Amino acid sequence: MSVLSGKKILLGITAGIAAYKTANLVRLFIKSGAEVKVIMTPASKDFITPLTLSTLSKNPVSSAFYDKEEENELWNNHVELGLWADYMLIAPTTANTLSKMANGVCDNLLLATYLSAKCPVYFAPAMDLDMYKHPSTKTSIEKLQSFQNILIPATSGELASGLVGEGRMAEPQDIVAFIEKDILSTLPLRGKKVLITAGPTYEAIDPVRFIGNHSSGKMGFAIAKTAANLGAEVILISGPSHQQIQHSFVKRIDVKSAENMYNAAHQYFNMVDIAILSAAVADYKPKNVAHQKIKKKDATLEIVLTPTKDILASLGAIKKQQFLVGFALETNNELANAKGKLARKNLDMIVLNSLQDKGAGFATDTNKITIIDKNLTESSFGLKSKTAVAKDIMNYIVTKINA
Numbered sequence: 001m002s003v004l005s006g007k008k009i010l011l012g013i014t015a016g017i018a019a020y021k022t023a024n025l026v027r028l029f030i031k032s033g034a035e036v037k038v039i040m041t042p043a044s045k046d047f048i049t050p051l052t053l054s055t056l057s058k059n060p061v062s063s064a065f066y067d068k069e070e071e072n073e074l075w076n077n078h079v080e081l082g083l084w085a086d087y088m089l090i091a092p093t094t095a096n097t098l099s100k101m102a103n104g105v106c107d108n109l110l111l112a113t114y115l116s117a118k119c120p121v122y123f124a125p126a127m128d129l130d131m132y133k134h135p136s137t138k139t140s141i142e143k144l145q146s147f148q149n150i151l152i153p154a155t156s157g158e159l160a161s162g163l164v165g166e167g168r169m170a171e172p173q174d175i176v177a178f179i180e181k182d183i184l185s186t187l188p189l190r191g192k193k194v195l196i197t198a199g200p201t202y203e204a205i206d207p208v209r210f211i212g213n214h215s216s217g218k219m220g221f222a223i224a225k226t227a228a229n230l231g232a233e234v235i236l237i238s239g240p241s242h243q244q245i246q247h248s249f250v251k252r253i254d255v256k257s258a259e260n261m262y263n264a265a266h267q268y269f270n271m272v273d274i275a276i277l278s279a280a281v282a283d284y285k286p287k288n289v290a291h292q293k294i295k296k297k298d299a300t301l302e303i304v305l306t307p308t309k310d311i312l313a314s315l316g317a318i319k320k321q322q323f324l325v326g327f328a329l330e331t332n333n334e335l336a337n338a339k340g341k342l343a344r345k346n347l348d349m350i351v352l353n354s355l356q357d358k359g360a361g362f363a364t365d366t367n368k369i370t371i372i373d374k375n376l377t378e379s380s381f382g383l384k385s386k387t388a389v390a391k392d393i394m395n396y397i398v399t400k401i402n403a
């Protein structure tokens with residue numbers, strides 16, 4: 001999955017021959033899962049039609065401060081467009097637009113939006129080689145870089161003039177790869193490895209029966225996705241769960257029992273920086289597993305249970321640099337129980353959810369948590385979707401590991 005998935009990209013197109021390549025650029029962004037809106041300078045419409053771009057982007061294309069409808073005039077809100085975007089890309093950027101951007105000139109919708117945008121702005125110049133080399137162009141580029149705008153350098157090749165040299169807009173696939181790489185390098189968990197346990201465990205009674213619990217795995221999977229979106233390499237050890245995850249940064253390992261989960265967690269723990277144990281691991285398992293299906297009899301059946309290994313506590317006992325996070329699902333005496341677990345299992349932080357809170361806990365789409373850190377500082381959060389809770393948890397961890 002691309003880091004651009006779910007991101008909002010505002011593509012500004014100016015009047016250069018390379019504008020014809022933006023059709024492909026829009027397609028590549030859409031393919032990577034991004035949402036795209038296009039703004040064109042009026043002159044760029046001579047090179048590619050708004051209809052092509054609105055068809056490919058599935059969004060209206062704006063180019064003027066207002067659209068003249070038959071009866072009324074519709075104002076295009078450049079501030080709204082600028083704030084909508086997660087990333088803005090101006091491609092191609094002509095020498096003219098480059099100079100205007102560098103000097104705060106605001107004579108079209110694209111420039112007004114550029115001045116209103118708060119997001120990272122990428123620009124991909126395209127012009128003839130002598131124009132690209134001109135000190136005035138170089139000064140404009142440097143000025144934009146001093147505004148923290150990001151240059152996607154022009155490449156060398158055949159130019160529209162027939163000359164050969166530097167000034168060709170980077171190819172659409174290279175622009176997308178450049179932006180993806182740049183975004184990745186700025187993600188807070190880039191280069192970090194995170195181990196996550198999720199879901200229930202099943203403890204076999206016989207070949208067809210087990211002891212399990214109602215955990216859906218939703219919370220752990222949401223945490224895995226969030227951590228991956230923040231740039232981490234995730235090892236997700238999941239008990240039996242119907243949850244799906246598709247992310248190139250997530251390696252999923254399916255396990256069944258607490259013993260399987262213990263072994264997998266220990267196999268990877270040494271190589272990770274952060275471990276988040278959100279699985280609802282069975283505390284007990286049948287002492288003896290019948291090799292054949294247990295037959296029905298009239299008498300009562302007693303199954304002797306024996307404790308499973310506590311994965312979290314065992315990792316707490318051997319942890320070195322790892323930031324170790326546990327969960328506590330409590331029904332009473334919540335804070336005291338959670339703090340007890342934090343200390344006993346040698347954790348850096350614990351996420352408490354109380355079954356007394358409506359909408360918290362197993363198999364729901366929502367959760368309500370309190371985070372307690374090593375210094376016993378408590379932070380409480382409202383009832384939210386598990387995706388939003390995962391973001392709160394990961395943001396908290398990012399702040400802690402960078403503190």
Ligand code: CTP
Pocket residue numbers: 197258277278279280281282283308309310311312313325326327328329330341
């Ligand atoms: N946990 C674990 N291995 C176990 C049991 C629990 O790794 N065998 C982890 C869970 O993933 C969770 C934390 O320990 O992060 C707390 O789980 P919980 O069941 O609330 O705590 P227990 O220590 O089992 O205590 P109790 O059930 O008595 O509340």
